[in-house]
Amino acid sequence: MFTEDKIKEYQNKFPELDNILALKPMLWLNPNLTKMNEIHSMDLNKEDMIQAEEFWQKSAAFFRKEFSEVRETNGIIESPLRKINNLKESLDKQFDVKINGNLYLKCDNELPIAGSIKARGGFYEVLYYAVSLAKKAGLINEKTEDYGVLSTSTCKELFKNYHIGVGSTGNLGLSIGIMSAKLGFQVSVYMSRDAKQWKKDLLREKGATVLEFDGDFSQAVAIGRQQMLEKPNGYFVDDESSKHLFLGYSTAAFRLKKQLEEKNIIVNQEHPLFVYLPCGVGGAPGGITFGLKQVFGDHVHCFYTEPVKSPSHLLGLLTGKKDCISVQDFGIDNITDADGLAVGRPSKFASHFSEKMVSGIYTLEDRTLYELLTLLADTEEMHVEPSATGGLVGAYQVEKSKYMEKMNVKMATHIAWSTGGGLVPKEEMKGFYERGRMYLGSGK
Numbered sequence: 001m002f003t004e005d006k007i008k009e010y011q012n013k014f015p016e017l018d019n020i021l022a023l024k025p026m027l028w029l030n031p032n033l034t035k036m037n038e039i040h041s042m043d044l045n046k047e048d049m050i051q052a053e054e055f056w057q058k059s060a061a062f063f064r065k066e067f068s069e070v071r072e073t074n075g076i077i078e079s080p081l082r083k084i085n086n087l088k089e090s091l092d093k094q095f096d097v098k099i100n101g102n103l104y105l106k107c108d109n110e111l112p113i114a115g116s117i118k119a120r121g122g123f124y125e126v127l128y129y130a131v132s133l134a135k136k137a138g139l140i141n142e143k144t145e146d147y148g149v150l151s152t153s154t155c156k157e158l159f160k161n162y163h164i165g166v167g168s169t170g171n172l173g174l175s176i177g178i179m180s181a182k183l184g185f186q187v188s189v190y191m192s193r194d195a196k197q198w199k200k201d202l203l204r205e206k207g208a209t210v211l212e213f214d215g216d217f218s219q220a221v222a223i224g225r226q227q228m229l230e231k232p233n234g235y236f237v238d239d240e241s242s243k244h245l246f247l248g249y250s251t252a253a254f255r256l257k258k259q260l261e262e263k264n265i266i267v268n269q270e271h272p273l274f275v276y277l278p279c280g281v282g283g284a285p286g287g288i289t290f291g292l293k294q295v296f297g298d299h300v301h302c303f304y305t306e307p308v309k310s311p312s313h314l315l316g317l318l319t320g321k322k323d324c325i326s327v328q329d330f331g332i333d334n335i336t337d338a339d340g341l342a343v344g345r346p347s348k349f350a351s352h353f354s355e356k357m358v359s360g361i362y363t364l365e366d367r368t369l370y371e372l373l374t375l376l377a378d379t380e381e382m383h384v385e386p387s388a389t390g391g392l393v394g395a396y397q398v399e400k401s402k403y404m405e406k407m408n409v410k411m412a413t414h415i416a417w418s419t420g421g422g423l424v425p426k427e428e429m430k431g432f433y434e435r436g437r438m439y440l441g442s443g444k
């Protein structure tokens with residue numbers, strides 16, 4: 001932790017810190033938001049995304065063979081986009097603000113197999129690694145039309161000799177663990193103290209080794225990274241710096257574009273798109289924001305949301321120190337029920353993109369996350385986990401700010417990204433729901 005003097009110094013420089021340190025929910029608008037045509041020299045570009053999408057298409061054959069859940073979608077891992085008018089009406093009343101434009105939910109809680117946004121990044125990276133090993137072994141070459149071969153015993157015998165590791169608060173571990181085990185890899189998941197018991201149980205059931213740590217996400221990642229890199233055939237999925245995870249997330253933008261077109265939703269200067277994404281280490285919201293910016297340019301405005309106890313991206317971008325600063329440096333404990341967002345230090349890789357592309361970041365109390373979970377269940381019969389609900393109030397946070405006026409926006413399409421909850425056991429979900437109901441203070 002910083003000394004009192006150092007914290008004071010920061011507070012003098014960044015007055016927003018007063019609210020952050022007092023754990024008050026707030027919205028920060030990014031002064032470094034940059035027009036897309038003024039952003040040069042990025043580590044990734046649209047061509048990388050196009051290749052990543054081609055990779056997904058080639059992988060569909062593998063998914064069709066291995067997972068009955070995706071036969072209907074022909075092996076493509078994607079989630080629906082749903083209008084949530086009932087919730088919007090309820091929130092309009094609660095906030096006494098009428099949002100100009102429709103509110104949609106991007107239901108990544110319904111992503112098959114992993115039940116969370118981590119299906120995008122996590123599956124992509126494991127498959128990418130598997131394909132690269134198969135290429136080296138001569139089982140896949142440039143002419144191979146699809147990656148169905150990954151489900152053959154020849155490939156699985158090969159993968160047995162390799163060991164994949166990952167540090168996680170839960171959901172990334174689930175996606176990496178499930179996919180690695182399916183491919184025949186040895187897999188170890190280094191779980192932080194936030195990880196829920198059922199997630200550990202499920203992983204063990206799938207054949208993963210689960211190592212439990214008392215520390216937070218960054219500590220679990222550090223230990224996992226070190227142990228995996230010591231193994232001769234070890235590979236670590238590094239959520240603090242992975243390009244592959246990031247690219248896996250980014251392709252969501254192509255899919256969303258198609259879904260918007262199918263619904264005849266126009267995105268242009270007069271009808272911009274506003275997207276609200278829950279943020280942990282920043283890979284998922286960063287990758288999706290990067291992707292959306294490639295596809296929609298300045299007509300998409302992306303906001304992240306973090307728990308008041310884990311504002312790691314907010315601190316990193318506000319101070320400009322990115323991954324060189326943590327919430328613990330400021331005496332914030334990083335303890336939140338939003339386990340998917342319980343991250344004290346942002347990803348270096350993601351921060352580099354977010355710095356210029358994210359419009360702003362707002363924080364919420366855990367209590368609000370539960371209330372939203374219950375409201376969403378009551379109004380739309382959709383069930384998500386606490387980490388997934390923060391995006392629902394994004395439109396209201398932004399509407400209250402000067403952002404709309406500054407950007408001259410009169411009408412917009414708002415998309416809250418629901419990031420997880422698909423695998424949550426019924427009993428757990430009931431507990432979440434009741435907690436929210438209690439906070440809402442009604443006897444219903």
Ligand SMILES: *Cc1c(COP(=O)(O)O)cnc(C)c1O
Nearest residue numbers: 171280281282283284340419420
């Ligand atoms: C991982 C996760 C996020 C955030 O993703 P990061 O890459 O950590 O920023 C949001 N919601 C849920 C449910 C998650 O599991």
